[in-house]
């Protein structure tokens with residue numbers, strides 16, 4: 001039985017796993033992620049006081065253009081049929097809407113999309129498995145993680161942000177060609193911070209919108225009442241607020257302490273929404289690799305790094321930095337993998 005490892009339990013890795021399972025029911029499929037939960041940049045954080053009080057700290061909603069409504073229709077239809085995606089009906093002020101676009105939210109949090117695909121894949125998902133090194137050993141890949149023994153796989157698929165691929169050690173670093181390295185080095189990302197504020201049940205945040213793009217603040221770009229955005233307001237679960245910073249703020253404060261950055265964002269928030277109630281918990285998330293700003297022109301969807309044994313990489317770094325970009329990449333990964341399983 002072939003052993004396949006997918007590194008990264010984000011949207012690309014989880015969908016790639018689900019698609020791979022559909023074409024081969026027999027292979028051993030494992031997904032490793034360094035984080036404590038699946039979702040990647042489609043993460044949903046919970047309040048430490050109430051796991052039902054949640055906030056999407058990365059991707060906020062899925063914008064489906066007429067082109068992808070057709071091209072990826074089976075994915076949209078399936079997620080809508082399962083109630084994982086629902087149309088966005090709450091007002092988002094300042095949102096750029098193009099004709100024919102539809103927006104969707106995930107009522108159970110955006111990470112529920114990723115969890116849906118992981119479940120469908122039947123893969124063994126290992127969290128807190130940070131891949132550090134990849135070596136060639138007897139015609140297989142020996143994959144090292146931060147703790148514990150290395151494991152061997154016949155095929156490896158990397159779906160981690162490209163700068164993190166370039167940090168991998170071992171034979172991997174010498175096996176990729178200079179041309180591939182240059183292409184990988186050409187992928188760049190924006191950086192920003194996200195803040196999640198969690199409130200007690202019954203707290204009122206009295207604003208007429210569910211989300212708002214801010215254009216006049218150097219620090220804050222977007223604010224949303226996350227439970228209102230997802231249309232799941234309830235008297236038993238407290239509201240949650242999500243703040244995204246601007247990219248210039250993210251870049252300037254990239255190496256500063258999370259505590260200091262959190263304080264700065266809260267000070268600016270007071271200017272935008274004065275007199276907000278006191279949250280019961282706050283989570284500050286640094287997105288060092290937030291959205292892709294430039295990628296390699298010549299490898300749409302994926303890049304094959306080694307043929308025997310097979311090693312490839314994909315993710316939004318090779319397409320567009322959004323939900324449809326991840327679907328495109330997962331489909332390209334599958335197409336290339338099919339010949340090797």
Ligand SMILES: Cc1cc2nc3c(=O)[nH]c(=O)nc-3n(C[C@H](O)[C@H](O)[C@H](O)COP(=O)(O)OP(=O)(O)OC[C@H]3O[C@@H](n4cnc5c(N)ncnc54)[C@H](O)[C@@H]3O)c2cc1C
Nearest residue numbers: 008010011012034040041059060061131315316321322323
């Ligand atoms: C703030 C923000 C807002 C966004 N808004 C939207 C939006 O509204 N709509 C939209 O469609 N898209 C949005 N995006 C983009 C979208 O989230 C991404 O395109 C998508 O989530 C990328 O998925 P991925 O699986 O390719 O990568 P990721 O989600 O980054 O998954 C990669 C995974 O690899 C893991 N990993 C990294 N290194 C290692 C390692 N060494 N070992 C093991 N695991 C590792 C990470 O923990 C992560 O879980 C947003 C992103 C951000 C950050």
